Amino acid sequence: MWIFNSIFGKIFEIIFIPFRSLSPWVGMTLISLLTGLLMLLIFRYTSNQEGIRKVKNKIKAHLLELRLFKDSLALSLKAQGNIFRSNIKYIGYSGKPLLVMIVPLILILIQLNFWFAYQSLQPGEITILKVKVQEGQNILDLELKIEPPRSLAIETLPLRIEEQQEINWRLRAKEGGLHSLVFRINGQSFVKKVSVAQKPLSRISPLRVRRNFIDELFNPGEAPISKDIPVKSIEVKYPNKNMNLFGWHIHWIIVYFALSIIFGFALKGVLKVEI
Amino acid sequence: MGKTLLKKQKQLSLVFFFFCLALPLQAYIGPGAGFAFLSSFLVLFLTFLLAIFSFLSWPFRFLFRLIRGQRAYQKSKINKLVIVGLDGLEPILVEKFMSAGKLPHFSELKKDGTYKHLQTTTPAISPVAWSSFMTGTHPSKHNIFDFLSRDPNNYLPDLSSARIGKPKRILSLGKYNIPLSKPEIRGLRKSLPFWKILGDKGIFSTILRVPITFPPEKFSGHLLSGMCAPDLKGSQGTFTFYTSDEENVKKREEGITIPVTIAENKIETYISGPENSLLKKEEELRLPLTITLDKEKEEVCLEVSNQNFSMKKNTFSDWIRLTFRPGLGMKIKAICKFYVSQISPHFEMYLSPLNIDPEKPALPISHPFIYSVYLGKLLGSFITLGEANDTWALNEEILSEKAFLEFTYANHQEWENMFFNALEKTKKGVVTCVFETTDSIQHMFWRYLDEKHPALKSPQASMSSKVIEELYQEMDELVGRILDKLDKKSVLVVMSDHGFKSFRRGINLNSWLYVNGYLSLKEGKTESDEWFKDVDWGKTKAYALGLGGIYINQAGREAQGIVQPGEETKSLKAELAAKLNGLKDDENGATAINHIFDREELPPGPYQENCPDFLVGYNDGYRVSWDSVTGKVNNIVFVDNPKAWSGDHCIDPRIVPGVFFCTQKIKTDKPSIMDIAPTALELFGIQVPKHMDGHPLIDVQNLFSDQKGKEK
Numbered sequence: 001m002w003i004f005n006s007i008f009g010k011i012f013e014i015i016f017i018p019f020r021s022l023s024p025w026v027g028m029t030l031i032s033l034l035t036g037l038l039m040l041l042i043f044r045y046t047s048n049q050e051g052i053r054k055v056k057n058k059i060k061a062h063l064l065e066l067r068l069f070k071d072s073l074a075l076s077l078k079a080q081g082n083i084f085r086s087n088i089k090y091i092g093y094s095g096k097p098l099l100v101m102i103v104p105l106i107l108i109l110i111q112l113n114f115w116f117a118y119q120s121l122q123p124g125e126i127t128i129l130k131v132k133v134q135e136g137q138n139i140l141d142l143e144l145k146i147e148p149p150r151s152l153a154i155e156t157l158p159l160r161i162e163e164q165q166e167i168n169w170r171l172r173a174k175e176g177g178l179h180s181l182v183f184r185i186n187g188q189s190f191v192k193k194v195s196v197a198q199k200p201l202s203r204i205s206p207l208r209v210r211r212n213f214i215d216e217l218f219n220p221g222e223a224p225i226s227k228d229i230p231v232k233s234i235e236v237k238y239p240n241k242n243m244n245l246f247g248w249h250i251h252w253i254i255v256y257f258a259l260s261i262i263f264g265f266a267l268k269g270v271l272k273v274e275i
Numbered sequence: 276m277g278k279t280l281l282k283k284q285k286q287l288s289l290v291f292f293f294f295c296l297a298l299p300l301q302a303y304i305g306p307g308a309g310f311a312f313l314s315s316f317l318v319l320f321l322t323f324l325l326a327i328f329s330f331l332s333w334p335f336r337f338l339f340r341l342i343r344g345q346r347a348y349q350k351s352k353i354n355k356l357v358i359v360g361l362d363g364l365e366p367i368l369v370e371k372f373m374s375a376g377k378l379p380h381f382s383e384l385k386k387d388g389t390y391k392h393l394q395t396t397t398p399a400i401s402p403v404a405w406s407s408f409m410t411g412t413h414p415s416k417h418n419i420f421d422f423l424s425r426d427p428n429n430y431l432p433d434l435s436s437a438r439i440g441k442p443k444r445i446l447s448l449g450k451y452n453i454p455l456s457k458p459e460i461r462g463l464r465k466s467l468p469f470w471k472i473l474g475d476k477g478i479f480s481t482i483l484r485v486p487i488t489f490p491p492e493k494f495s496g497h498l499l500s501g502m503c504a505p506d507l508k509g510s511q512g513t514f515t516f517y518t519s520d521e522e523n524v525k526k527r528e529e530g531i532t533i534p535v536t537i538a539e540n541k542i543e544t545y546i547s548g549p550e551n552s553l554l555k556k557e558e559e560l561r562l563p564l565t566i567t568l569d570k571e572k573e574e575v576c577l578e579v580s581n582q583n584f585s586m587k588k589n590t591f592s593d594w595i596r597l598t599f600r601p602g603l604g605m606k607i608k609a610i611c612k613f614y615v616s617q618i619s620p621h622f623e624m625y626l627s628p629l630n631i632d633p634e635k636p637a638l639p640i641s642h643p644f645i646y647s648v649y650l651g652k653l654l655g656s657f658i659t660l661g662e663a664n665d666t667w668a669l670n671e672e673i674l675s676e677k678a679f680l681e682f683t684y685a686n687h688q689e690w691e692n693m694f695f696n697a698l699e700k701t702k703k704g705v706v707t708c709v710f711e712t713t714d715s716i717q718h719m720f721w722r723y724l725d726e727k728h729p730a731l732k733s734p735q736a737s738m739s740s741k742v743i744e745e746l747y748q749e750m751d752e753l754v755g756r757i758l759d760k761l762d763k764k765s766v767l768v769v770m771s772d773h774g775f776k777s778f779r780r781g782i783n784l785n786s787w788l789y790v791n792g793y794l795s796l797k798e799g800k801t802e803s804d805e806w807f808k809d810v811d812w813g814k815t816k817a818y819a820l821g822l823g824g825i826y827i828n829q830a831g832r833e834a835q836g837i838v839q840p841g842e843e844t845k846s847l848k849a850e851l852a853a854k855l856n857g858l859k860d861d862e863n864g865a866t867a868i869n870h871i872f873d874r875e876e877l878p879p880g881p882y883q884e885n886c887p888d889f890l891v892g893y894n895d896g897y898r899v900s901w902d903s904v905t906g907k908v909n910n911i912v913f914v915d916n917p918k919a920w921s922g923d924h925c926i927d928p929r930i931v932p933g934v935f936f937c938t939q940k941i942k943t944d945k946p947s948i949m950d951i952a953p954t955a956l957e958l959f960g961i962q963v964p965k966h967m968d969g970h971p972l973i974d975v976q977n978l979f980s981d982q983k984g985k986e987k
Contacts, residue, residue, distance in 0.1 A: 061653035064645050066325045068497065071479075073333055075700060080325075272581070 001213060005220030012111045013203065020199040024116060024243060024252075027201045032256055035108060036263030037271075039101055044273040046097040052274045055093060058086045109253070114221050116252035118204040118238040120195035121173040126155070129171040129192075131183070132164075132232040134210075139165055142230075147182040151175035152194055171236065173197075183234070190225055192234040209233045347477030348703055350960025352975045355701060355765040357757060358951065359694075360408075360485065360709035361750050362401060363717050363924060364771035366392050366934045372747050380755040384769065384936040393933035394947040395773040397872050398823045398890045399924050401502060401714065402436055404772035404933075404948050405486040409468035411952030411967035415880025418465040419487060420887060421821040422503075427833045430807050430906075432820060434511075436487045436503040437462050439638070441552065451553050451602065460490045460638065465882060466966070469952035470496055470705060478959050479704035481697035484690060486709060489661060491642035498642040499650065499693070501709055504661035507599075507609045507629035507637060508549045512662050514628055515547055516673045517566075520621035528901070529667035535566075537622060542566040546579065546597065548609070548629065553601045560599045560607070570619045577613060588615050591682060594656035596632060608632035610656050614678055625673050627682075631659045650693050657689040664715035670918045676738050679719065684749075687712040691753065698760055705955060710753075716746045717775045721922025725777040729915040736919070754936075761938070764979070766958060771933035772948060778923035780860060781900025781916050782867055784819035784891065785908045791854065793817045794908065802909035810908065813837065816847060817888075819903055822925040824887025825851070825871075848873060848888060855891070860913050867897045867913070869927040878968065892927030899925065939979075941972040 015034070019027040062082040069075035121127055129146075133139050139160050144167060148154050156170040171181075176197030183190050195204050205221025210232050216224050225231055242249035268275050348354075372378045373385065384390065396404045396414055398421065406419040414420050424435040440459035445452045464487045470480035474495030482488065486502030506512055514530040519542070524534045535542045548560035565578040573588040580597045592613040599607040609629040617623040631637050634651035640659050641647035650657065664683040668674040674682070687710060694708040722728040723740040730736060754769055761767055785807075788794035795814035796803055803809035807818065812828065812835035819825045827844050830836040838844050851871070858868040870892040874883060877890075891899065900914050924931045935946050943950075949969030956963050957971035958978075 057652040057655075061649055063321065063325070064649040064652065068643070068646065068649055069700060071336060072700075072702070074702070076325075 001216040002220075002223050005216065008107060008111060009203070009220055012115065016115065016201055016203075020201045022200065024201050024241075025255075028116065028243065028252065028255055029259060031108075031112065032259030033263045035105075035256075036260045036267060038104070039260065040264055040267055040271050040273045040275070042101050042104075043097045043275055044271065046100045047274075048093050048096075049274045052090065052093045055086050055090045056274070059083055059090065062086065110218055110220060112252070112256065114203050114205055115201060116243070116256075117241060118206055119241040120198040120202060120204055121236075121238065123173050123175055123197055125196075126170055126172050128237045129154075129169045129181070130233075130235040130237070131167045132235075133167065134230040134232055135165060137165070137230045139167065142167075143185065144231075145184040147184065149179050149181070151177055151179050151196065152181060165232075183231075185229060185231065188226070188229055190229060190231070190234075192236065193222060194236055195238070204238055206238050207233055207235045347479075348959070351478070351703070351958070352960060352978050353764050353766050353958050354703050354762060356705045356768070356955055356958055357698065357761065357765060358705070358707040358768045358770065358955070359754070359757060360405070360707070361713045361769065361771050361934075362486075362709055362711045363714035363773060363775050364747075364750065364934050365717065365774040366932060367774070368743065368747060369934050372744065372751075377744065377748055378751040380751045380758060381769075381936060383758070384754065384767075384938065388939055389935065389937040389941045391935045391941070391944065391946050393770055393772075393935040394945060395928050395931060395933055396948060397877060397892075397928045399773040399926065399928040399931045400822055401711075401772055402487050405502070405709065406464050406466075407949045407969075408770075408772065408951050409470070409485060409487075410464075410466035411469060411949050411963070411969040412466050413878040413880055413949065413968050415874075415878060415883040415886060416466050416966065416968070417880075418463060418882035418885055420885065420890075421824055423821040424463075424885060425820045425824075425826060427836075429834060430810075430812070430818070430820075432806070432906075434503065436464055437489055437505075439505070439509060447555070450555055452555050453553070453603065462487075462490050462492065467964075468492070468494075469955045470494055470498075470707070472956060472961065472964065473705060473959060476959070476961050478961070479701065481701055481704070481706050483693055483697060483706075483708035484711070485707060486661070486711075490639055493642060496642075496704070497646045497697070499647060500640045500659075500661065502661040502711065504631070504640050504659060505638070506660050507607065507631055508547075510628070512628040512660050512665060512667070514665055514668045514673065515626040516668075516671075517542075517544060517624040517626070518621060520623065523621070523623070527671050530671060530673065535622060537568065540568045540570070542568070542622060546611075546626065546629075548597075548599045549607065551601045553603065553605065560601060562597060562599060566622070566624070568618055568622065573618055575615050575618065575624075586613060586615055588618055589678070590614070591678070591685070594630075596656070597629065606635075607637050608635040609637075610659075612682070614674065614682075616673075616675065616678070625668060625678075627665060628660055633657055633659050650696075654689070654692045654696065657693070658686045662711070664711060666715055666719055666920060669719050670920050672733075672735050672919075676720070676735065676742075676919070680716070680742065683712055683715055687749075695756075695760070698757070710750075713746060713750060713771070717743060717922045719919050719921070720746075721775060721777055722919070725779065725921070728777060728779055728921050729917050730919055730921045733917060733919070758938075765938075766973070766978075767936075767938045768951065768954075769934070769936040770948075770951065773924040773928070773933050774931040775922045775924050776895045776926060776931055778898045778916050778921055779896040780862075780867070780898075781903070781914045782858075782893070782897055783900040783903040783907070783909070783912055783914065784825060785903050785906060786910060787855075787858075787912045788817050788819065788825075789908050790910060790912060793851070796908060803907060805902075805905040805907050807906040807908070810906075817851060818906070819891075819899070820906055821887070822899055822904060823891045823893075825889040825891065827888045844888075851889065855889075860897070862913055865896065866894050868892065869894045869930070892929070893925070894927065895930055897926065898923045937973070939973050940977075942974050943970075943972060946972050 016027050062079045065079035066076055139162055146154055151174050153172040153174055154169050155172050159168040173196040179194045180191045181194055192208050207219045208222040209215035209219045211224040211227050243252050243255045373382045396407045402419050402422055403414050406417040410417045419435055421435055423432040426433050438461045442454035442456045442458050444455040446455050470482055471494040473480055480496035482498040484501030488498055489500035489504040491498050491500050516530055516532045517535050519535050519537050524532055531547055535544045544564050546562040546564050550557045551560045562580055567576040574585055576585045586592050594610045597609045610632050611629050612627040614625040631640055633647040636647055663686045669679040690710055697706045720742045722730040793816045795811040797809045797811045800809040815828050816838050817825055817827050827838050828836045829838050829840055838847055855868050855871045857866055860867045872890040874886040874888055950972045953963040953967050953969045954972045957975055
């Protein structure tokens with residue numbers, strides 16, 4: 001899984017390279033355009049284009065019927081019934097492309113989440129560092145040491161929460177960069193990356209997880225923690241990032257949803273796709 | 276086995292897992308699904324809004340109608356009047372086939388209701404007759420006397436039914452003339468159609484393809500224009516013929532021929548579109564067309580207007596949508612069909628006239644404007660050209676008889692679909708549809724009913740009289756299906772505007788006028804090309820134009836008129852009538868002209884002055900010759916008609932009555948086409964206007980009295 005995640009992550013890194021110093025809107029616009037194109041192509045080759053065209057024409061015809069036979073209540077009701085029926089058929093035609101699209105879309109969304117959902121820490125900013133320990137481990141006796149680089153500081157002693165199998169520290173960012181926090185446990189060590197004062201469009205991985213298909217799928221930012229280490233995950237709590245539109249803060253997924261659909265509709269004529 | 280099952284279960288759970296994950300994943304449905312859901316949602320939302328609006332506004336609209344006193348159907352004697360026009364259905368053939376038991380539904384109508392000959396108009400030409408049908412008046416009141424009228428200023432023909440002019444206000448910008456107002460589209464038919472009068476009283480009508488309904492007029496109902504609606508070139512139907520055979524590139528009377536060259540099984544050519552009126556110096560709009568030939572498979576691949584499609588030889592394409600771009604981001608849409616008749620040794624292909632796209636009409640072809648859009652979306656693309664069936668393509672031997680029939684019946688099917696849709700949607704009111712299928716097929720296949728017809732010698736003539744027999748049977752089946760759809764309080768009228776006779780010999784009236792000294796040619800000329808090119812108007816007393824009209828070259832009326840109005844005109848007309856009445860064919864001694872109808876003897880009206888001075892009533896077997904129609908002059912008066920267009924009706928109206936069938940008994944033995952409009956009005960309890968010349972046919976007091984016990 002990690003190999004796949006690395007390759008897939010690299011593709012996104014390459015796509016975003018020219019835009020990293022620019023506003024996240026630029027990168028978002030580009031990726032929405034590319035996604036719109038990809039989805040249009042998938043839609044074109046996996047859907048019944050002729051069927052969609054016909055059923056859409058039927059819907060339009062029945063909508064016109066409402067206008068043409070506005071004085072006949074019976075015909076208006078019948079037209080409305082036909083619109084609902086045709087609509088269900090239309091949604092049915094979208095089922096197959098939807099199923100085909102859902103896999104690449106989930107993978108894309110997971111990647112985008114690391115680019116657009118979090119912002120890196122600023123020098124001087126304090127956050128929480130959480131380590132979740134495997135079930136069955138005695139968290140109170142566990143010897144877990146952290147070796148922070150000079151650019152990061154651990155400000156507290158570990159807070160061990162037995163009920164949640166969790167150990168927390170307070171972490172302070174001191175200098176900008178992508179830093180490595182080294183953890184040592186039972187003679188083994190592993191690393192967690194911490195982003196401080198990165199470019200506006202940066203990939204931020206808040207969670208490093210233990211080797212497990214589903215956890216790795218949703219947290220592809222860093223290589224999984226070896227199964228020999230009794231740690232489930234390490235998390236750095238980054239502040240959330242939103243897209244700023246004239247002072248209005250919008251969740252990135254809404255922007256992505258809107259832009260990719262706008263691009264899809266705008267390009268459907270060029271690509272001759274009936275949607 | 277267990278492992279495989281476990282593996283499959285894992286795979287299934289993985290799919291299920293992905294599917295489930297998609298939902299909680301911040302509820303995102305993705306662009307693809309988003310397209311569908313967004314569109315569906317918008318449609319549902321719009322439907323919901325419209326539904327609410329419809330429910331809430333219905334009582335107000337109902338009240339509004341009440342307040343206006345339009346309790347439309349209160350005085351109505353019927354629920355629905357259905358009028359089916361079968362253009363040119365000939366009574367003699369109907370009677371023959373009914374006697375032979377081949378038309379059971381027509382026979383049923385005759386037995387339970389009415390069958391009569393229907394008196395047509397003078398002249399017996401479809402645009403004239405259907406105009407009288409809808410207005411209930413003589414031609415002098417509706418102003419339609421032929422397909423063509425003449426411009427007395429230049430002796431050139433004009434379309435009699437409509438005028439399409441340029442926009443009045445134009446902005447000149449560089450090479451463009453940008454229109455700032457709509458182009459002038461003016462109907463020339465006068466008087467009120469009965470559906471307009473019904474609509475004013477709140478009676479709803481659906482009028483489909485009745486001739487002379489272009490441009491569509493506003494009224495309370497739906498209308499799709501019929502005969503005389505133009506193609507995208509503004510003509511009455513211009514087909515294109517592509518050929519690689521140099522010998523076949525000849526001047527044709529109709530259509531455009533485009534020679535093509537085959538290079539490595541590929542042809543690069545074009546589609547000839549309308550004139551680009553946006554340009555100051557008008558030029559034809561063209562679309563590149565690439566044709567790739569597969570001689571082995573007898574198949575071609577066409578590439579045009581960003582579309583690729585394959586066609587087998589001897590098959591019609593579906594309707595293909597074309598987009599012409601005159602500039603400034605404007606688009607003009609057309610639909611057309613292709614037919615490849617030969618791939619090897621020569622390539623030959625027919626392209627139908629460029630029809631106005633009903634879903635994106637470049638000109639208004641329906642009322643309301645969205646009605647054609649609605650029909651197109653609901654039933655698929657359909658032919659919109661007025662004279663839909665391409666008789667000239669068969670005349671010019673571009674289409675075979677089989678191909679012509681295929682195209683014609685495909686058009687007919689489209690009209691049936693829209694007719695039955697209207698029938699289903701109209702619970703109360705009028706549904707009228709004119710099917711020109713009967714007219715077109717009889718024009719082109721009448722030769723098989725006439726053993727002496729010269730056109731039978733054509734190598735193309737390979738069919739038999741069965742074509743017409745089958746046509747009548749098809750129409751009978753149509754009538755049967757309509758009867759099945761009617762309720763107890765509906766009336767059905769099946770009618771034709773005129774009958775049919777053989778067109779064996781043509782008379783060039785202009786040549787007759789020339790030979791007899793009434794028309795003169797310029798010095799040194801012994802013949803004139805079309806549109807009177809070499810006619811010396813300063814010495815010409817009379818000329819003929821169109822399908823049956825003779826005009827006196829009258830001083831003060833015609834630009835170069837020499838015959839004084841009053842006595843001189845009267846005396847000339849008397850002289851001409853004396854010579855032309857009973858005119859014999861030089862070759863066989865048969866009477867070619869039964870009667871010359873002087874317009875002064877015809878029923879008067881405000882537009883009488885637009886009528887030709889004489890309307891010629893040809894005998895059975897005769898008609899005006901092809902050359903005479905277009906103003907050609909020579910020494911030959913009588914000619915054989917070798918064309919497939921072998922039957923006609925532009926003759927003495929007394930010998931080409933139409934048919935009249937009705938589910939009700941009628942009051943007269945001699946119904947006229949002008950009686951239909953007043954009949955429709957009276958059936959809905961509306962007083963017949965005094966200007967109408969026709970009379971109601973059905974005794975509304977005894978309506979449905981004969982139907983007791985016959986109900987299905």
